[in-house]
Amino acid sequence: MVTIYDVAAKASVSAMTVSRVINNTGKISDKTRAKVKRVMEELGYVPNQTARSLVLQQTKLLFLLITDIMNPFYTTLARGAEDAAKRSGYRLLFGNSDESIEKESDYVTTILTTRVDGVLVAPAGDPSLPHLESLRKHKVPFVLLDREVPGIECDIVLGDSKDGARRLVEHLVAKGHRNIAFVNGSPSVSSARLRLQGYQDGMKLSDLAYNERYVFETSFGPLSDLTEMGQWLDQLDPAPTAIVAGNNVLAVEILRLFRERGISVPEDISIVCFDDLGPYSEVEPFLTVAAQQAYQFGYMGMQMLVERIQERETALPWKKIVLPADLVIRRSVKTLS
Amino acid sequence: MVTIYDVAAKASVSAMTVSRVINNTGKISDKTRAKVKRVMEELGYVPNQTARSLVLQQTKLLFLLITDIMNPFYTTLARGAEDAAKRSGYRLLFGNSDESIEKESDYVTTILTTRVDGVLVAPAGDPSLPHLESLRKHKVPFVLLDREVPGIECDIVLGDSKDGARRLVEHLVAKGHRNIAFVNGSPSVSSARLRLQGYQDGMKLSDLAYNERYVFETSFGPLSDLTEMGQWLDQLDPAPTAIVAGNNVLAVEILRLFRERGISVPEDISIVCFDDLGPYSEVEPFLTVAAQQAYQFGYMGMQMLVERIQERETALPWKKIVLPADLVIRRSVKTLS
DNA sequence: TTGTATGCGTTATCAC
């Protein structure tokens, strides 16, 4: 490996001088600077970030932990985070917890040992609390994305889940639906709780009775088995004319069930959901959704994180950004007479 | 920060003993081991991977560079790579080149300075050659995924693009189509060239004339503008009854164009493509595809990479894995009489 | 079974 000393020797200067050229610090004569640069080129010298990290006590590495890398909401969010990170001169490590507290735990270990400068976390749920406490204890700055965790105070970027869910219900009601079911994520996830509240609010505001039998709670991630959801649907009497899905993944799972059963959307039943499908919003049934600004989640979250890192000394107050969910009306809802 | 010396002092042993406990090396009495472990717990000691990397000359970090993080093919591939990496005790950094040689170049710099132990690369195209030469020059082991780059010899995992494309054409022909257009990625990408060959072979084997006017070449990534593709389509006379898309992203872009124009699939025109849509294969038009084993690309590529790293001394011959593309027949092709 | 000295590649400090 070519080190700073190899360059120094060949350029007949000290290692310190080379370091100054690399980092553009201190005063260097143009002549030596040119010579050092030429030698670096000749030798194909590349600074060793590991050694640099050790002495500087910072890695210039950030970490993004998401819960579902197959979900366009999170990949779009990742794009935003990546762009913002690069703009601030940071590199981005990345992990995928699969909505699993255990996998999340492994990543927290990685984060701690790798000494990343900060973390962007979409927590798996309320049980993520000890993981966040661990980060806090080791003074790793972090920003939460998409989900709150009771018991922890921190910077956070949230979507307006309650409002979005309520508007989805109201849209269905406006289209003549009165029998509306709700397929939601786990109640251990804050956004799922808020979306349930929004659903309840929407029903109440429309003078419709809330019936908990019409709510099915599962995971926001891909479902390994659809039978339970199918059984829940079968026992609903009267059968719903519309379903609200707690997120895009669940909407697709419901569509999968309907396909198996030969049920058409929106002819036989209507469906709306939280989060857009990214590029796949182009295909049928061209879902009506409460679209969140996924890219902004990542971009703004990353900005907050970088600010938090750079102002580490000053005691900034915790910031909370709530992004609206925009109702995008497409063609997955049938108008009832 | 709690260091190995803090633990050593509190446990009344030397730093070396602590190091041995951490790494399970050497002989340690059970008593001291227990004491050291207890103190580590009490102090919340976390090993500093940066320092460890500096002395061991390895980071236990691997890098995965893909060209489109929004594409289910690559996210599924990433899942495979991640799983295999974890299984081998490596952590995974990750970057997204967006099919851009310039962004790819930035990532190569990151890879070099970060001293990752190895890289999994889906190259942006043939112009990636200097990037790969740079990795080779700095002795960073790498494995190519999905695309070959003329001029470089290395381990690689490829899909059988030619065969898959030929079979897509043959399927269309079997369904009565004779006028088949092809929307492909850039010819600077090896898989695009092979898919074009497969298309040509398929036409020839079916005694159909190959007409280059029926081939539209663009990028495998999302298109910012559909007008060019629209104009190409308009001038085709006779209009094709079916389109083969070079990958899933292009298929979705074509669907987007059709939606704008009120064209239905498969009623008005049939469409097939390379690569599955992941979870979104459930939605209409329920595309018939040549599905690649995306997860295996990542998993097997990562295995090859780890093996290459571990056998660095022994001169292993370059390995090439070619994974078949499976024809999955669904409902996006209309049968012509 | 445990400890001491040394070095990994870089930068901060202080001296010249």
Added chain:
DNA sequence: GTGATAACGCATACAA
């Protein structure tokens, strides 16, 4: 402007 030295946290080689 430039250089010598120490330090970052850890593990290897060698002693004890």
